[in-house]
Amino acid sequence: MQISTDGGTSWAETVLPTLTGDRFYSVLDMSEELIFLHVDNPGDTGHGTLFTSAAEGLVYSESLERHLYPNYGHGVTDFYKVESIRGVYLASQIDSDDSIHSMITFNRGATWQKIKAPENSVCKSNSCYLQIHNKYSVARGIKAKLPLSIPDAKGLVLVHGHVADALQTTLPDVFLTSDGGYTWRKVLDGPHSYQIANSGGLIVAVSLSTNTPKIVKFSTDEGRCWHEYEYTDEDINLTGLLTEPGGKSMTCSIWGYHKQTHKWTVYVIDFKDVIAKECNSDDYVEWKAHESLRKKENSGVEGCLLGKKQSFKKLKPDSWCHNTYYYKPIENSKQCSCTREDYECEFAFKRPAGSDLCLVDPNFKSGELDVCEKGEIIKLITNGYRKIPGDVCVGGFQPKDEHVDMKAKCDSRIKEEVLKDEGKVDKHSQNKESEPTKHTAISGTHSTLVTVIVIIVLVSVVTIASFFLYKIYLLRKHKVVYRYSLLAQNQGENQDFDANLEGVLTNNSSLYNDDSDEEQDTAKSNGNPFENNYRSTGSSNVNVTNNIPPVKSYHDDSDDDLLN
Structure with a gap:
C-alpha cells in the first residue's frame, strides 16, 4: 500500500509487514489526522489486527488485536467513530473462545478497554460490561439500530446493547452516555428507532417492539425523562424515523404504510409547538470533556486528552427550551503538559495491558526502521514512542527519537551505514553531495524521454513511407488492357x-x-x-x-x- 500526502505528486510505501497480497485489508477511518487500518489475520478467521498510523500515514503500529471483521456481507464491522467527542471510537473484539466483547478507546486507538456497565446493573457474571450491538449484530438478525452521535451534541451517544460478560442475542435495550462513553445509562426498554434533533436538545424515539407503533417518545434532558405523544390511531407499519441531516431542526418525520392499502404515509411532527421558548445564556452550563480521565495522575493533567483540556456549553438538564437552528457549542480549550499518555508505541513496539510503557515487540529483531519517503530512505532510530497524531501537548515528557536522512533512492534500496557514535552528520555537506545525484537523475530521465520520442517518430515515418511505396508498386504491376470489337454498322443514319x-x-x-x-x-x-x-x-x-x-x-x- 502506498500513501501520498501531496495530492498524488509523490507516493511512498507504507511500513506494514503484515499487509501481503493474500490478506484482506480495509481503511476504516482517516478523519482525525491518522489512519485506522484493519488487516485480516491469515485464514478464514473473521478477525484481524487494527493498526493506527503516524501523522503522514507511512508507519503503522498495532492498536487492537483480534478485531472483529467477518468475511461475509459488505463492511460488516463494528468499528464506529463517535462524532460528539474527540478521540473516541467503538469496536468489537473476538476472544479465543469466539466470544465477542465491545471495546472503547478515548485516545484515538492508543489504548482500548471494555465499556463500563451502568451503575446498579443486574448481571449474573462477575465481570459484566456493556456490550453494544452494531453492524455485525444487525447482519445476524438482531433488531437494533446502529450507534448514533452528531458533532453538535457534545458527549451524547445512543446505542443498543445489554449488560453481560460477552455479546449475546438477547433483545437489546437503549443506552445513552452524556460524557462521551465514560458512564452509561439505560434510558429505554427494548429496541427503538431513535434520532437526535435540535443539536442534542431533543431526542426522539419510536418503539420497535411492535410493527405498528402509535406513540412517539421525546426527551429534552438527554434521556432522563421521556414524554409520549400519540401521533396516529391507525395501524401503520413503521419503516423509519428521520430528522434533518445534521440534527439541527425541531421537526422529525415518521414513515410507514397502511397494512391494508399499502399506501405510504408520512407524519411530520414539529416540536416547536411544544417547546416554544428559545434558549438564552442562563439555560447553559459548562461541561468538561473527558473530565473523569486521568484523575489518578499528577495534578494538572486531569481531563487532558491529546494535549489539551476542552469544555463546552451544554443545555442544563432542567431547561425547557430549544437551541436556535444555527447554534454551535462554545468551546474553551487549554494545552496540557506532555506525558506518556500523549504517545503511542512506535512500529515494532507494544504496550502491555495496564501499562503506559512501550516495550520492544519480540517478533521484531531491532528497534531500527527504514522508511521510504518521497523517493529517499529515512532511517528511524527510536526508543519506541511517537506522539499521537493531533496531540498538541507541550513540554513534559519528550522521548528522544532520531531521524537520519540516508539520501538513498528507494528503488535501489541502497543504505549507508550510519553509526550513532560517529556524531552528527554535516547537513551542509550532505546537501552538496546530494545535488549532483539529483541533477543526474533529472538529466537521465530527460534523455530517456527524448530518446523514446525520437524512436516513435522514426518508426512512424518508416511505416508511412513503406505504405506509399507498396501502393506505387501495385499500380505499376498491373498493365492497362484494351479490348477491341468489330461492330456491324448499318449504312443508314437512322439506326443507333x-x-x-x-x-x-x-x-x-x-x-x-x-x-x-x-x-x-x-x-x-x-x-x-x-x-x-x-x-x-x-x-x-x-x-x-x-x-x-x-x-x-x-x-x-x-x-x-x-x-x-
Missing part, C-alpha cells in the same frame, strides 16, 4: 449504335483482334499479313465478305479491367 451492337451479337459475326506485338511480328515473318488474320468468337466458321462494316473500337479501362 445499340441496334448495331445487338445485330452483331445475334449473328455471331463479332470479330476482334487480340494479337500482341510479338504475334504480329511473327505473322509478318511467316508471310501472313496481320490485316487479313482475324479470329472469331462464338463460331469456328467465319465468312469473311467484302462488305464487312468498318471497325468501331471502344476503350474500357474500368477497375476490373485494370486488375485482369
